[in-house]
Amino acid sequence: MRGRRHLLELAALSAPEIEHLLDLADSFGGITQRAIKKVPTLRGRTVVNLFLEASTRTRTSFELAAKRLSADTLSISGGSSSVVKGETLLDTARNLAAYQPDIIVLRHRHAGAPHLLAANIDASIVNAGDGAHEHPTQGLLDLLTIRQHKRRIDGLKVAIIGDIAHSRVARSAIVGLSRLGAQVVVCGPPTMLPPGIEALGCTATLCRDEAVADADVVMMLRIQKERLSEELFPSDREYARRYGLDSATLRKAKPDCLVMHPGPINRGVELEPAVADGPQSIILDQVTNGLSVRMAVLYHCAGGGEA
Amino acid sequence: MSALVDRRLVLDATAMRRAIRRLAHEIIEKCEPLDRLALVGVRTRGVPLAHRLQALVHEVEGVRPPVGELDITLYRDDVFEGLDLPVVQPTVLPFEVAGRSIVLVDDVLFTGRTTRAALDAVMDWGRPRAVHLAVLVDRGHRELPLHADFIGARIETQRDESIRVQLCEIDGVDRVDLQGRPERRGEDA
Numbered sequence: 001m002r003g004r005r006h007l008l009e010l011a012a013l014s015a016p017e018i019e020h021l022l023d024l025a026d027s028f029g030g031i032t033q034r035a036i037k038k039v040p041t042l043r044g045r046t047v048v049n050l051f052l053e054a055s056t057r058t059r060t061s062f063e064l065a066a067k068r069l070s071a072d073t074l075s076i077s078g079g080s081s082s083v084v085k086g087e088t089l090l091d092t093a094r095n096l097a098a099y100q101p102d103i104i105v106l107r108h109r110h111a112g113a114p115h116l117l118a119a120n121i122d123a124s125i126v127n128a129g130d131g132a133h134e135h136p137t138q139g140l141l142d143l144l145t146i147r148q149h150k151r152r153i154d155g156l157k158v159a160i161i162g163d164i165a166h167s168r169v170a171r172s173a174i175v176g177l178s179r180l181g182a183q184v185v186v187c188g189p190p191t192m193l194p195p196g197i198e199a200l201g202c203t204a205t206l207c208r209d210e211a212v213a214d215a216d217v218v219m220m221l222r223i224q225k226e227r228l229s230e231e232l233f234p235s236d237r238e239y240a241r242r243y244g245l246d247s248a249t250l251r252k253a254k255p256d257c258l259v260m261h262p263g264p265i266n267r268g269v270e271l272e273p274a275v276a277d278g279p280q281s282i283i284l285d286q287v288t289n290g291l292s293v294r295m296a297v298l299y300h301c302a303g304g305g306e307a
Numbered sequence: 308m309s310a311l312v313d314r315r316l317v318l319d320a321t322a323m324r325r326a327i328r329r330l331a332h333e334i335i336e337k338c339e340p341l342d343r344l345a346l347v348g349v350r351t352r353g354v355p356l357a358h359r360l361q362a363l364v365h366e367v368e369g370v371r372p373p374v375g376e377l378d379i380t381l382y383r384d385d386v387f388e389g390l391d392l393p394v395v396q397p398t399v400l401p402f403e404v405a406g407r408s409i410v411l412v413d414d415v416l417f418t419g420r421t422t423r424a425a426l427d428a429v430m431d432w433g434r435p436r437a438v439h440l441a442v443l444v445d446r447g448h449r450e451l452p453l454h455a456d457f458i459g460a461r462i463e464t465q466r467d468e469s470i471r472v473q474l475c476e477i478d479g480v481d482r483v484d485l486q487g488r489p490e491r492r493g494e495d496a
Binding site: 024027028034035 | 387395396397399432433
């Protein structure tokens with residue numbers, strides 16, 4: 001509540017605040033290179049990872065980040081929580097809050113769930129993905145990875161291609177990139193391109209080649225088959241042909257264009273394997289940076305506690 | 308100079324140069340063999356001091372011990388007590404710490420808490436053969452059982468006074484002043 005620092009959405013952060021978190025994350029990157037990959041900074045603090053929706057990489061990344069900062073961690077995932085017994089999110093969170101955790105990291109299928117906790121629970125809340133709203137730490141790690149390779153964000157042309165409508169990764173990326181001065185163009189089949197998306201600070205097109213033309217970065221999104229209740233495109237093959245990224249399409253971008261993907265990849269659907277594993281792919285750097293970003297975010301949120 | 312702040316020069320450029328030169332000679336004498344020696348500057352002002360000591364050791368003995376840069380922010384015991392979070396700078400130790408004879412270099416030794424944090428930080432990089440501490444100024448008032456092995460100048464101070472070290476590389480001038488009241492928290496810790 002008062003005095004707590006949260007990370008709920010990139011939309012709430014100014015450009016200098018985003019840059020500050022990226023600088024912090026850069027510094028934390030060094031810890032991973034050392035013999036003892038741990039610092040005592042959050043010793044005695046408790047971080048609860050409350051993941052009420054399936055997640056492997058984000059959850060493990062948050063867990064490792066907390067451990068590298070010497071915090072005690074408690075991980076609860078959907079299937080093993082009382083939510084399956086009918087408990088409400090707020091009741092679950094209040095029970096956890098009774099243990100006085102410093103930070104609760106929440107993944108939830110409904111947009112706004114982290115905001116609900118932030119308003120009602122006395123702990124710092126970090127959004128690890130809420131519905132189709134935002135995934136701020138993914139947005140930060142995307143920004144960090146681009147900045148490390150391009151030395152800047154300002155003025156870059158970034159194409160984001162795929163299921164824009166259902167993607168919180170896209171929303172955080174659009175907001176973060178445009179705030180730092182990038183020119184963002186989103187692209188996808190009409191069923192996956194929500195009207196009014198331009199309000200977030202990007203342009204939209206149905207034409208993949210137009211989006212990729214002269215791009216500095218192409219960010220491919222995963223087709224989330226498990227989340228789609230209806231067929232939004234005729235077949236994987238047709239999607240790959242019209243909206244996937246293959247070597248021929250990538251040649252339309254700038255020669256040093258970077259290829260990104262939040263993972264896990266549907267090989268042969270949104271990304272041709274040769275591109276996913278090619279020299280322009282920085283997908284594994286994204287994973288490494290995810291750890292540094294989450295350390296920076298936990299450090300940042302812990303710091304505001306008593307101030 | 309403001310009349311409101313009582314400020315007294317305790318080391319001028321010449322005195323500082325002599326003090327650093329003496330530190331270099333003492334380090335050379337005590338840290339044989341020199342090929343295992345590494346100088347590690349504690350950010351911020353320990354870093355240029357470590358580079359000066361490196362140049363002096365090279366001038367006298369012809370060997371150039373490697374210099375590392377240590378950021379101790381994440382190891383501080385007061386990291387969350389201030390209002391603003393300190394910026395975390397990278398730590399750069401471009402040599403194998405294990406088996407080295409390490410001289411930590413800092414500008415001021417005061418409570419000893421910075422040194423405690425620096426020791427923990429170095430140990431996380433490996434197991435050095437030995438760690439020594441070199442400081443430009445020892446101003447007393449220790450809160451932990453630590454001492455410096457090499458001391459440029461001992462200065463008598465009151466607990467609430469502050470020592471301000473300025474170095475050419477950062478501040479454009481070489482001098483150390485004693486000020487009547489603490490200027491900024493953490494500056495001389």
